[in-house]
Amino acid sequence: SRSIRGFALPSWNSRAERRALNKIIVSALGDLQNNFAGKYYALSSMSAAEQDALQKEAMLFSKPASTVLARDWPEQRGVWHNNQKNFLVWVNEGDHAKVMSMQKGGNLKDTFSRFSDGIEVFKSSIEQGGNEFAYNDHHGYIANCPSNIGTGVRASVHIKLPQFGANARFDEALTK
Numbered sequence: 001s002r003s004i005r006g007f008a009l010p011s012w013n014s015r016a017e018r019r020a021l022n023k024i025i026v027s028a029l030g031d032l033q034n035n036f037a038g039k040y041y042a043l044s045s046m047s048a049a050e051q052d053a054l055q056k057e058a059m060l061f062s063k064p065a066s067t068v069l070a071r072d073w074p075e076q077r078g079v080w081h082n083n084q085k086n087f088l089v090w091v092n093e094g095d096h097a098k099v100m101s102m103q104k105g106g107n108l109k110d111t112f113s114r115f116s117d118g119i120e121v122f123k124s125s126i127e128q129g130g131n132e133f134a135y136n137d138h139h140g141y142i143a144n145c146p147s148n149i150g151t152g153v154r155a156s157v158h159i160k161l162p163q164f165g166a167n168a169r170f171d172e173a174l175t176k
Contacts (some may be wrong), residue, residue, distance in 0.1 A: 001095040001143035001150045002119075003134040004126070010094060013067050016091050018076040019087040025091050028125035029080045035114075036121050038082035040091075043074035054079060058102070061093045069094055069144075086111075087118045095144045097122075108157075115153075 004024060007017050020090060026040050041050060054060035060079055062068050081088040090098040099122060101115035123133060134142040141152035148154065164170060 001098050001141065001148040001154075002122075003096045003142050003144070005132050005134040007096065009142075009146055010092065010096065015072050015075065021096050022078070022091055023078040024126070024129060024131055025089070025097050026078075028122060028131075029089060030057070031125045031128070032082070032121055035084065036082050036087060036118055038080055038087070040078055040080040042078040044077070047076070048134065057085065059085065059088055061090050064094060068106055082118075087114055091111075093172065093174065095148070112155075 007013060007021055013021070029038065029040060032038065041054070041141050046054075057100055059081060063073055077092040079088060079090055086101060086103050088102070090100075092169075099115070099119055101111050101118060103111050103114075113153070121125060126132060136142060140150035141148075143149050143152055164173075
């Protein structure tokens with residue numbers, strides 16, 4: 001999660017701030033090149049087919065349950081991904097920008113390296129536009145959700161176990 005210094009966090013920002021944030025973030029992402037060159041999809045103008053395709057690939061967020069975070073939905077919100085679809089940024093979802101690196105398989109090193117490289121080129125592009133990520137020497141990166149304050153990094157791994165539910169010991173495994 002990354003916030004842009006000088007703007008209210010999503011739980012408090014205005015429509016005008018979301019508009020400005022969208023412009024700053026999408027412009028910075030539009031300047032990325034090579035492995036990080038990609039495309040932005042505005043949620044408000046995305047076709048149903050585009051939404052379905054991105055959701056099937058786990059690349060699109062849903063409307064937040066919070067009425068505060070869903071103000072003016074879906075205006076000024078969207079998803080950007082690189083051409084390889086393994087580095088993406090959610091814009092104005094629950095944070096100003098939520099940056100992700102994803103891939104199938106078990107190569108966590110490549111996934112994390114891409115994240116690290118991508119966040120650096122994104123940061124440089126934000127700074128070239130005269131902005132910066134909100135950072136505090138004591139707290140680290142500032143985010144809307146307190147659990148994301150600090151490194152602003154959260155990692156998750158999804159494992160598919162297609163035969164697990166059919167196993168006779170399934171109920172026993174769930175209790176453990």
